[in-house]
Amino acid sequence: xxxxxxxxxxxxxxxxxxxxxxxxxxxxxxxxxxNDDTAEAAxxxxxxxxxxxxxxxxxxxxxxxxxxxxxxGAGDDAPTILIYGHYDVQPAEPLxxxxxxxxxxxxxxxxxxxxxxxxxxxxxxxxxxxxxxxxSGAGTLxxxxxxxxEGEEEVGSPNLLPFVEQMRERLACDAVVISDSAMFDEGLxxxxxxxxxxxxxxxxxxxxxxxxxxxxxxxxxxxxxxALARMLATLHDEHGHVAIPGFYDHVLEWDEATRxxxxxxxxxxxxxxxxxxAPALVGESGYSTLERLWIRPTCEVNGLLSGYTGEGAKTxxxxxxxxxxxxxLVPDQDPRRVARLLEAHxxxxxxxxxxIEVVELHGGNPWRADPSGPMFEAAGRALxxxxxAAPVLVGEGGSIPIVGDFERVLEVPALLVGFALPGCNMxxxxxxxxVDNYDRGIGALIRLYEELATSxx
Numbered sequence: 094x095x096x097x098x099x100x101x102x103x104x105x106x107x108x109x110x111x112x113x114x115x116x117x118x119x120x121x122x123x124x125x126x127x128n129d130d131t132a133e134a135a136x137x138x139x140x141x142x143x144x145x146x147x148x149x150x151x152x153x154x155x156x157x158x159x160x161x162x163x164x165x166g167a168g169d170d171a172p173t174i175l176i177y178g179h180y181d182v183q184p185a186e187p188l189x190x191x192x193x194x195x196x197x198x199x200x201x202x203x204x205x206x207x208x209x210x211x212x213x214x215x216x217x218x219x220x221x222x223x224x225x226x227x228x229s230g231a232g233t234l235x236x237x238x239x240x241x242x243e244g245e246e247e248v249g250s251p252n253l254l255p256f257v258e259q260m261r262e263r264l265a266c267d268a269v270v271i272s273d274s275a276m277f278d279e280g281l282x283x284x285x286x287x288x289x290x291x292x293x294x295x296x297x298x299x300x301x302x303x304x305x306x307x308x309x310x311x312x313x314x315x316x317x318x319x320a321l322a323r324m325l326a327t328l329h330d331e332h333g334h335v336a337i338p339g340f341y342d343h344v345l346e347w348d349e350a351t352r353x354x355x356x357x358x359x360x361x362x363x364x365x366x367x368x369x370x371a372p373a374l375v376g377e378s379g380y381s382t383l384e385r386l387w388i389r390p391t392c393e394v395n396g397l398l399s400g401y402t403g404e405g406a407k408t409x410x411x412x413x414x415x416x417x418x419x420x421x422l423v424p425d426q427d428p429r430r431v432a433r434l435l436e437a438h439x440x441x442x443x444x445x446x447x448x449i450e451v452v453e454l455h456g457g458n459p460w461r462a463d464p465s466g467p468m469f470e471a472a473g474r475a476l477x478x479x480x481x482a483a484p485v486l487v488g489e490g491g492s493i494p495i496v497g498d499f500e501r502v503l504e505v506p507a508l509l510v511g512f513a514l515p516g517c518n519m520x521x522x523x524x525x526x527x528v529d530n531y532d533r534g535i536g537a538l539i540r541l542y543e544e545l546a547t548s549x550x
Contacts, residue, residue, distance in 0.1 A: 097539045100230025101222070105532055108222045109205075111141065112531070113198040115180075115214050116207040122157055122181035122248050131157050131244050134180045138242055141221050146228035147240065154252035157181060157244030162221075164228070165237045172267040172549035173237040174542070175503070177495065178217030179246035179273070182209035183520045190522035203528050210526035211513035216272040217242060219512065219531060223538035235546035239266060246273075246493075249293075249455030254498050261502060267549045268468060269499045270541070274489050274511030276530070277358065282476035282484040282537070284469060285509035286351075287387060290422035290459035291492040292431045293395075296321065296439065297450040298414045304400075305410040315446030317414035318399040324449075325416060327442045328392050332378040335392045335420075337438045340431065345424040345461075347388050355383050358485060368516050387488025391421045417454075421490060428456030457494020462507065471544035472510055479537035510541070 101108075120134035121127040135151050135158045142149035142162035149162040160180065165173070185195035185208045193199040198207040209215065220240065227234045241264070243253050257264060277283045300315035330336045360383055366374050376385040385391075399414035401407040420431050436451040443449055464486050476484045489509075496507050512534035518524040 094231065094539065094543050096232075097223075097226040097230040098536060100226045101532075101535050101539060104222075104226075108218075108535070109528070109531070111222075112205075112215060112218050113207075115141075115218055116198045116205075116209055117196055119185075119196045120181050120209070120244065121184050122245050123184055128157075131181055135160050135242075135244055138180050138217075138221075141218075142224075142240060145221050145225035147224065147238070149240075152256070154245075154256055156248075156252045159244070159253070159256055160240070160242040162240035162242075163238070164224070164234060167234055167237045167546075170550075171236055171546060173239065173265070174545055174549075175239045175241060175264060175266040175269045175499070175505075176220050177241050177243075177269060177271045177273075177499065178220065179213050179243050180217065181244040181247050182212070182214065183247050185522070187522065192523055195522075195524075200528065204525040205528060205531070206523055206525045208524055210524055211275075211517040212519040212524065213246070213273045215526040215531060216512055216534070219534045220270075220272060220538055223535050223542065226535065226539055227542065235543050236549075238542075239264060246495075249457070250495050251455070253495050254502075257495075257498060257502050264503060266503060266505055268505050268545065269496075269503065269507040270545075271493065271496065271507060271509050272511050272534075272538075273493055274491075274509055275513040275515055275517065276511065277485050277487050277515070279514055279527075280480060281359075281482055282480045283487045283511070284464060284472055284476070284484050285489050285511070286462050286464045286486050287423075287488040288460040288493055288496060288509070289387070289390070289488075289490055290426060290428055290457050291494065292420040292422060292428035292435075292456040293454045294418050294432055294435065295452040295454060296324075296416045296418055296435075297452070298324070299412065299448045299450075300446060301410070301412045304412050307408040307410040311410050314410060315444065316410055317447060318411050320444045320447040321397075321399070321414040321416055323444060324439050324442050325394055325418075327438070328394075328418075333376050334378070335390065337392070337434050339434050340390070340392075343425045343427065343430070344390060351388070352384065354486060355387065355488070356381060358383065358487070365515075383488075386490040388423055390423050390426060393419050393421075395419050421492070422459050424459045424461045426459060428458065429453075432456070457492050458497045460493070460497045460500075460507070462509075467548035468506060468508055468545070471548035472508055472541060475537050475540035475544045476510065478540050479533050510537075512537075
């Protein structure tokens with residue numbers, strides 16, 4: 094391992110230059126005009142894997158391709174780890190809010206600003222470089238490795254589960270390692286014990302066949318904008334609970350030890366509030382902010398659209414209104430069941446003269462890990478050696494739907510260890526990743542592979 098760590102130190106500048114090349118590719122999976130860019134990112138990544146010493150190929154799916162890399166030189170007696178990441182990124186809009194172009198990486202005050210720097214190109218690239226450090230610096234790896242990098246994570250991974258199921262035998266491994274999350278705080282590494290699931294839907298409310306004059310028809314024809322606002326207002330009660338009947342039926346209550354460990358974390362609510370620029374923090378009564386973010390389910394309106402919203406006046410009675418609604422789910426909630434519950438509730442409270450339609454867009458199951466045992470202990474040692482601090486156990490409010498699918502299909506545990514920092518603006522303008530965490534993270538991963546070689550035997 095010392096040779097691998099020395100290789101990382103001596104090639105740090107080149108690693109960053111190559112990361113910048115990766116970040117310059119606008120691989121926005123949600124926009125068809127970037128399909129060629131997304132394909133280019135897949136080819137570029139495959140080239141990086143090959144240069145690192147892996148056998149790599151770009152495998153077609155009905156959507157964006159999967160990049161598969163393999164190195165099996167450690168032998169049959171050594172464990173095999175599967176490293177998962179994604180090379181697609183979120184759209185960069187609104188562009189006018191970026192301090193520098195989103196696809197031209199820029200370092201300011203020790204931070205790399207670019208779309209994908211934290212989510213997930215930067216963290217995926219760290220794994221590729223850590224593998225290179227072992228294979229070029231030490232001449233071998235202590236574990237066999239499979240790398241699966243998809244190009245559709247930001248659009249719900251519609252083709253990844255079929256890929257994993259089809260390739261089950263080839264992807265056989267002893268553990269899955271994923272770096273697509275954040276540390277609890279700067280200098281305080283973290284291991285994830287939970288992820289919330291997701292149900293994401295559109296709600297359409299309709300009345301007349303077209304927009305109408307609000308003077309000539311207002312008061313006699315239903316107003317979908319008003320109706321939708323009234324329906325959405327019924328989704329919560331005055332205590333912040335989701336008011337959809339049956340919503341909490343399958344919510345797994347967390348044990349007091351887990352809640353106590355969350356309360357013991359050095360969390361500054363005032364700093365958190367100031368970071369997001371909110372006048373106050375709100376949410377479900379009876380739970381702390383971190384509990385609301387990590388272990389409690391939510392219902393949020395993500396977007397609203399109706400009527401005339403341009404400059405000046407246009408007194409229109411809109412024919413249609415639309416809302417995008419998402420639920421973050423916890424064990425043991427099912428996204429399909431939650432979608433059915435929402436539709437049933439909206440039909441119950443629907444005003445007269447309004448038709449509604451609920452469209453499911455995508456979803457994913459929640460995930461929960463047992464953070465005890467040799468794999469978590471091995472990761473803890475690797476992180477502490479790299480960062481000089483023992484890692485803390487944290488939850489994540491976001492969703493990575495494939496984690497549970499990996500565990501179910503491949504029948505192995507998943508280890509989630511991320512290196513982004515709170516406030517790094519994932520999915521928002523001015524996304525950033527620190528240079529220090531990029532460098533230290535590569536060292537942590539180099540150590541992790543060696544630790545897993547022993548703990549997974």
